[in-house]
Amino acid sequence: MKLTFPHMGYSYVAFKALINELGYEVVVPPEPSKRTMDLGVRYSPEFACIPFKVLMGTYLETIEMGAEMAISSGGVGPCRAGFYGVMHQKILNELGYDFEVLIFDPPQSNYLDFIKKLRRVKPRGMSWRVFIELIKKNYRKLEAIDQIEYLMYRIMPYEINKGDTYRAFNNALSMLDEARTKEEIEDALWEGRKIIARIPQDRSRNPLKIGIVGEIYVVLEPAVNFYIQRTLGEMGVYTDRSIWLTSYTQKNVIVEGKIGEHDIHQMAHPYLNELIGGHGINSIGETVIYAKQGYDGMIQLAPFSCLPEIMAKGIMPRVSREVGIPVLTIFIDEQTAAAGVITRLEAFLDLLKRRREEKAQETCNA
Template identity: 45%
Template sequence: MKVTFPHMGTMSIPVKSMLKELGLEVVVPPPITKKTLDLGVKHSPEFACLPLKMNVGNYIEALEQGADTILMGGGVGPCRFGYYGEVQEEILEDLGYDFEMIILEPLQGDWKELFKTIKLLVGNIAITKIKSAWQKGWAKAKAVDQLNRIANQTRSYLINRYRASEVYERGLKLIRQAETIEEVETKVGLIEEEFNNLERDEDFEPLKVGLVGEIYVVLEPFTNLQIEKKLGEKGVLVDKSIYLTDWMEGHLFPSFLKRDQEGKKVKEVAQPYLNHFVGGHGLESVGETVLYSQKGYDGVVQLFPFTCMPEIIAESILPTVSRDLNIPVLSLTMDEHTGEAGYVTRLEAFIDLLERKSRKEKVI
């Protein structure tokens, strides 16, 4: 059995380790390129959102490299994602591929389903083995998120801002290659030090922008046209409201293990604007925007794939939040366009807006 799974940002690093630890042979899809996008767009329903199409592109490229089993996340709606595994299976079958699709449904109270799925993948396996695979994957997931945070916190202060991505990319490579949890931890320390040694402009006061929105386009730089890098290199400190580890916690941890304080807070502060779950991260987009304003951020960028229902709900609520709390919000819809001009224009104008606003507020 050769297992593959879709890309989402740096997710392949922990997932590959986890699957390998379970004794599986893994085929990581080639890095996302325009070819991936073309394949996905060509074979997916036109009205589906971008993540479905990107997944299909990943699967095809991985199947062509010999993968025969696909591991995909599930969901319970109302976001359409919960149904994507099934749809993608049909698409690939119609294309004539021979493979097995295994869909990991979110834990809803009990672990039995998860064990059944794992059994499907690896047969009878010692529970200690599952535990060690999980621990290793979790360590790597935390490590890549940590590096991403450091890169975003550091980039705007650097004399040479382009260096941040170089160091970050090298760090990812080291984490990818690390064999043990100890090694992962050492490497994170090493890269952190390298970041600290980069030359900084200590007096620089960057604008601070928070990213909210649909998880896939927030986490996958190919689909968001590298927004963290673009903003950071223009001297903006970027903070992401969602990380892979957050999603894993929400999806795979039983409720008593969740350190759900943050989640509760998001719901609480969203309350005046939206008081129930609308699927995906719609509620979080509203709540996180409120939190960013409380934390003194200058602005918020909301990212979502074209036709994303939960985020459309958030998009229509955010102008009210923006007005009430005096925090500018820019909503950007991502789709298959790779032409960046229009996108860059909006980001630049948004930065100008924030800059002039903050300059004015300082004068007053």
């Protein structure tokens, strides 16, 4: 059987390895492109959000590449993401494709269903012990990918030669891609971190610091958010995003009850004390946390028509005013253009620079 999965950042390296080691033929989804978007828009409901449309386009592209089944995650709560799998399957069936979308919802919502679907993926003849070990090993590879990407964004605003850090990151990612055993993964991570850390840097710089919050897919998929973290990094901005795939998995899948998000919800409570689905409450709480950590500004990334993020945006002006941090909200859909995003980023950075200078002047005059 030929299996595929949604493209989300650099996670494809780990998912590709896992599917191969399970003995299936893997169809690696292409990075979302204009064609992906065109296909998704053509066959999706008009007011579906951009993650739905991108996934729709991705499934159609991988079907052309021979894929027979896609494995994806679901969701619970008010967010419409919980219905994506059902809708994608219905549309693909109506188009006449013999293709299955297998959705794994968080196990806490239905343990029996989760185990039943694991049984479908586990190859016959493979023991549960070996199956679980393969998942754990490739989850470690996923953690390593997150770690080197995290380091890349830490180094990028200090790099002397523009583009060095991204090239070093790609070298490190290639080493992780080639790693097969646990030991090789750890060695590749160690070497990759050294390669990135050796980039010539100017540590005398004092870059602007921007936190990034929002809906998980548009935050994690660079091709959808116009490579915003890399763009800001190469503009000399220090960025930190609130969502990483492995930390999200730990908080929402592996650990029951979203342990680890208590502080975020506590910070959001004065402004929003109801779970509104998606990452709406997180966007509020994490903005407060970033402000307390001394960040200069915030960027909220959201799909156009995403109700949780629309609600969060409505609350953001009060949060911004009370905790003293400017917030730029960017809604993304198929009409959004890179040039427009860059223009807004440049204007936002100018605002933050002036604000920092004014604060410094006030301190001198005090």
